Amino acid sequence: MMTIHEVSKLAGVSVRTLHHYDAIGLLPPTALTESGYRLYDDTTLARLQSILLFRELEFPLKDIKRILDDPNFDQAAALADQIKLLELRQARLGRLITLARETLETGVTPMKFDAFDKAEQEKYTAEVKGKWGNTIAYQEYQQHEKGGSTGNPADLMRHFAKLGELKHLAPTAPEAQAAIRDLQQFITDHFYTCTPEILAGLGQMYVADDCFRKNIDMAGGEGTAAFVAQAIAAYCGK
Numbered sequence: 001m002m003t004i005h006e007v008s009k010l011a012g013v014s015v016r017t018l019h020h021y022d023a024i025g026l027l028p029p030t031a032l033t034e035s036g037y038r039l040y041d042d043t044t045l046a047r048l049q050s051i052l053l054f055r056e057l058e059f060p061l062k063d064i065k066r067i068l069d070d071p072n073f074d075q076a077a078a079l080a081d082q083i084k085l086l087e088l089r090q091a092r093l094g095r096l097i098t099l100a101r102e103t104l105e106t107g108v109t110p111m112k113f114d115a116f117d118k119a120e121q122e123k124y125t126a127e128v129k130g131k132w133g134n135t136i137a138y139q140e141y142q143q144h145e146k147g148g149s150t151g152n153p154a155d156l157m158r159h160f161a162k163l164g165e166l167k168h169l170a171p172t173a174p175e176a177q178a179a180i181r182d183l184q185q186f187i188t189d190h191f192y193t194c195t196p197e198i199l200a201g202l203g204q205m206y207v208a209d210d211c212f213r214k215n216i217d218m219a220g221g222e223g224t225a226a227f228v229a230q231a232i233a234a235y236c237g238k
Contacts, residue, residue, distance in 0.1 A: 001030065001039040011048055026065045027051060050075060053082045057128055067132055081128045088121040119211070126209045155190075157219040159183045163228050164220015171230035180228075180235040196236045203232030 008015045021027035022038065027048055029038035040048075047068060054064045067073060096116070159182060166176050180199075187194040187202075194202075206212050207229045216225040 001041055002045070004029070004038045004040070007040050007045065007048070011045075011052065013048070013052070021048075021051070021061075024061060024065070026061055026068075046075065050078055053078060054132070056082070057085070057125060057132075059129070059132075078132065081131070085121070085124060085128065088124055092118065092121060122209065123211050126205070126211050129205070129209075156186065157215070159186055160216045160219040160224060160228065162220075163231065164224040167220070167223055167227035171227060172234045176227075176231045177235055180231050183228075184235075199232055200236040203229045203236070206232075 002010070004015055004018055007013070008018060018027065018038070022029060027044065030041040030044045031039045033039060050068055051064055054067065055061075059067075159179070163176070163179050163183070166173070166179060169176055184194045184199050187199075192198075206216055206225045213225040216228060217223065220228075
């Protein structure tokens with residue numbers, strides 16, 4: 001067993017943060033001493049590691065709790081994703097170090113901006129978020145995939161193209177709201193049950209994730225992703 005101060009030092013997480021994780025039910029201590037001090041065993045530390053993984057991917061704490069409390073959560077698979085993400089970051093840092101050394105040694109700034117490229121890293125991060133953002137939804141998607149009933153990405157892009165044609169309207173306009181309803185139904189029919197909660201999360205991701213935003217804007221014109229996010233927010237706020 002480890003005390004809260006030992007865990008704080010080991011994991012690089014403040015005691016105040018561990019207190020908060022306990023208060024919201026995300027990381028309760030394994031036991032309490034007679035004096036009321038928190039103690040943590042290896043199982044709880046493993047859960048903390050999973051929490052830090054999802055925090056690294058910028059998951060909200062409430063979503064992390066829901067994921068880790070799911071009986072179907074696969075910790076080994078989550079760790080494999082963490083390793084892949086860290087490897088991508090390591091490769092990018094390696095390119096930046098090489099660029100900096102070349103600049104220092106030659107005294108000339110080489111125009112090699114590809115070293116700053118985070119496209120592959122961001123793409124994988126988005127995939128991991130999609131995979132673990134809703135465990136049940138991801139399992140349902142796998143069933144669609146195995147049965148050959150997943151939607152064609154081109155068909156999905158057509159929904160965004162249609163929304164792009166409506167972005168001159170207010171996000172709350174009946175036509176825009178009907179298009180969002182059609183988008184939600186398409187996702188439900190071909191990928192996973194798109195509940196209002198999931199749809200709201202997708203709307204945020206469409207603008208927060210560069211890969212999604214660029215693809216949606218490519219389908220419907222610049223500003224489409226932002227318009228879709230606003231229309232989804234209005235739709236889910238009804």
